[in-house]
Amino acid sequence: MKISRQKKVHRYLSFFSNNYGFRKPYQILIDGTFCYAALKNKFNIKEQTPKYLDGDVKLLTTQCVIHETSTLGHSVYGAMVIVKQFATHRCSHNDKPVPGSICLESMLGVNNPNRYIVATQDKELQATARKIPGTPLLYLHQKAPTLEQPSAASSRMARINSNEKFEVNKFDKDTLTDLKHKKFGVPEPQAEMQKRKKKRGPNPLSCKKKKKKPAKENETQTSNMKKRKRIRVPKHVKEHWVSLVKEELANN
Ligand SMILES: [Zn+2]
Known part of the structure; x- marks a missing residue:
């Protein structure tokens, strides 16, 4: 043959x-x-x-x-x-x-x-x-x-059957997807992707803010210090207060 x-x-x-x-x-x-x-x-x-x-x-x-x-x-x-x-x-x-x-x-x-x-x-x-x-x-x-x-009849029916199999598979897939998302609350794959992107993606604005923050903190610290300096009593006033106290003690 x-x-x-x-x-x-x-x-x-x-x-x-x-x-x-x-x-x-x-x-x-x-x-x-x-x-x-x-x-x-x-x-x-x-x-x-x-x-x-x-x-x-x-x-x-x-x-x-x-x-x-x-x-x-x-x-x-x-x-x-x-x-x-x-x-x-x-x-x-x-x-x-x-x-x-x-x-x-x-x-x-x-x-x-x-x-x-x-x-x-x-x-x-x-x-x-x-x-x-x-x-x-x-x-x-x-x-x-x-x-x-x-x-032709055999080929046609084979084609129809294979299409039906595909349809059934698609139906199963859709049903499972519905079940996952609606009943079990599993997030949609797209939403997950977006979340991940947010987490992963470097945000240039946030980076700049981070740099600014410590600068602000320093500023507040220094301003507090300045305030304290302003409150500080001058030497001659202190000496005056001391002399007043000594006088009072002497009188008593
Ligand atoms: Zn027979």
Whole structure:
């Protein structure tokens, strides 16, 4: 198998794995037309499919598909032998078998919840499978197995789902933010930033004031000292007071 083909298969399987939860072993739902083409082109489903998908696979069919191939007679006998080798997944047509394409369509439902890879050469069933999001399609191009690129429906739904996930995350984030700020009173990140800025940021005006303050204090100190000096009694007055006191003491 060429490298480009391998890369394509890997890319498509990664898409279904990432967006629709496909895991190994892959479940391959096979109809009579695929078995018929495999026999005609000498493609060994059991051996070559796991190699092509690079992983273990579960080859599956339904009772309706087996019933259909058995009713088509000798020309599809080989296909019937092949399809009978596969495990049968229970469908909802136990009492009254329906054509294989209708049965497989019912197995896929609206969104392929069981994650089947559909293997069919039936053009109508292929068209139906393309409309069901998350349904990989496998067919034979002559003897080359081909996993079709994800259909438009699969890609569209994957895109919608990823957008929804984003929306949910955004909703959660908003709710948590509300809870933090309104109920627990945690400050808004912007307010915190502003507070920090105020604390951190050097305010040139305050710096100048600080320089001025000690100067003012000195001034007041010196002014007090000056006042005291003014109050200080001159020497001759003091001497006069002393003489007065001495006179009084002498008289007494
Ligand atoms: Zn059925």
